[in-house]
Amino acid sequence: xxxxxxxxxxxxxxxxxxxxxxxxxxxxxxxxxxxxxxxxxxxxxxxxxxxxxxxxxxxxxxxxxxxxxxxxxxxxxxxxxxxxxxxxxxxxxxxxxxxxxxxxxxxxxxxxxxxxxxxxxxxxxxxxxxxxxxxxxxxxxxxxxxxxxxxxxxxxxxxxxxxxxxxxxxxxxxxxxxxxxxxxxxxxxxxxxxxxxxxxxxxxxxxxxxxxxxxxxxxxxxxxxxxxxxxxxxxxxxxxxxxxxxxxxxxxxxxxxxxxxxxxxxxxxxxxxxxxxxxxxxxxxxxxxxxxxxxxxxxxxxxxxxxxxxxxxxxxxxxxxxxxxxxx
Ligand SMILES: Cc1cc2nc3c(=O)[nH]c(=O)nc-3n(C[C@H](O)[C@H](O)[C@H](O)COP(=O)(O)OP(=O)(O)OC[C@H]3O[C@@H](n4cnc5c(N)ncnc54)[C@H](O)[C@@H]3O)c2cc1C
Numbered sequence: 001x002x003x004x005x006x007x008x009x010x011x012x013x014x015x016x017x018x019x020x021x022x023x024x025x026x027x028x029x030x031x032x033x034x035x036x037x038x039x040x041x042x043x044x045x046x047x048x049x050x051x052x053x054x055x056x057x058x059x060x061x062x063x064x065x066x067x068x069x070x071x072x073x074x075x076x077x078x079x080x081x082x083x084x085x086x087x088x089x090x091x092x093x094x095x096x097x098x099x100x101x102x103x104x105x106x107x108x109x110x111x112x113x114x115x116x117x118x119x120x121x122x123x124x125x126x127x128x129x130x131x132x133x134x135x136x137x138x139x140x141x142x143x144x145x146x147x148x149x150x151x152x153x154x155x156x157x158x159x160x161x162x163x164x165x166x167x168x169x170x171x172x173x174x175x176x177x178x179x180x181x182x183x184x185x186x187x188x189x190x191x192x193x194x195x196x197x198x199x200x201x202x203x204x205x206x207x208x209x210x211x212x213x214x215x216x217x218x219x220x221x222x223x224x225x226x227x228x229x230x231x232x233x234x235x236x237x238x239x240x241x242x243x244x245x246x247x248x249x250x251x252x253x254x255x256x257x258x259x260x261x262x263x264x265x266x267x268x269x270x271x272x273x274x275x276x277x278x279x280x281x282x283x284x285x286x287x288x289x290x291x292x293x294x295x296x297x298x299x300x301x302x303x304x305x306x307x308x309x310x311x312x313x314x315x316x317x318x319x320x321x322x323x324x325x326x327x328x
Pocket of ligand 1: 010012014016017034035042045046049050051052098099125126127128129130294295304305308309
């Protein structure tokens with residue numbers, strides 16, 4: 001085990017990086033431990049995905065995010081966060097998964113896939129993008145079923161079924177149809193969600209109206225077979241041909257990591273089951289462990305996003321400086 005750090009941040013997403021920058025600026029030593037690549041969630045987003053936020057609202061550490069266009073794409077944001085991490089000379093421990101946490105405030109041991117790291121405090125910024133909401137139907141594990149959409153080009157002239165009615169499914173269905181796939185959208189509710197961005201929803205509704213995208217509403221999936229999705233529609237069962245299936249039904253935080261591995265109590269009075277934390281300092285019910293970013297919302301994964309979650313960094317850094325510096 002190496003020398004004890006003041007803090008370990010778990011997760012090198014935008015908010016985890018923002019936390020590490022602000023903690024470092026307090027004169028504290030900090031490492032960021034990340035199970036995948038730098039800004040791993042964004043690496044997994046669809047190619048050329050356009051953010052809905054304008055660039056200044058995605059900035060961290062006061063680093064400007066200059067853009068000639070109005071909205072950044074995934075690649076712009078990846079470039080930005082990776083350059084900011086380099087400019088700040090952050091201590092990054094990539095491709096190292098956190099698996100456990102023992103000890104107490106001032107004296108923690110972070111257990112990882114590559115050994116242990118001693119730290120006085122821990123910041124949990126693990127986001128929500130690693131655990132898809134499962135459909136729970138037979139055939140979900142088949143190789144042509146995916147919970148993550150990347151790009152449409154492999155699917156030209158193929159039958160593709162997209163499950164879900166929110167932004168991700170709307171954008172995927174449109175891109176797939178434009179790339180020449182035969183797309184069927186399957187929606188559990190009566191319509192495309194009102195929460196779909198105002199510039200995407202009419203586009204999708206018009207493509208459905210003109211027949212370029214087929215859509216089933218009030219429809220549930222009964223099973224997936226190697227060549228079809230079996231659904232229950234208000235008119236009875238149907239078999240929709242499918243060479244590929246995108247089940248874009250959202251994601252949830254990794255609760256086994258939060259509760260079992262990190263020992264963080266949840267707020268069971270909140271239906272979203274977030275981690276219990278103090279909104280002033282973001283310290284959780286486990287003293288010396290802080291929560292930042294999307295993970296703070298529990299199942300409500302849109303409660304905190306980059307725009308508002310990045311501000312957790314200053315609160316946590318100030319709390320850590322208050323707790324750790326006088327103890328030296
Ligand atoms: C398609 C899409 C578009 C979006 N557009 C916008 C937008 O325009 N504006 C906006 O503000 N937000 C947007 N969001 C939301 C935003 O991307 C997330 O809220 C944001 O990534 C949250 O940052 P975070 O740092 O809290 O978590 P994440 O970015 O999810 O980072 C968490 C990190 O923790 C790592 N991790 C998890 N478990 C472990 C472990 N055990 N050990 C080590 N590391 C671990 C993960 O690999 C990941 O890198 C969008 C989301 C999606 C899916």
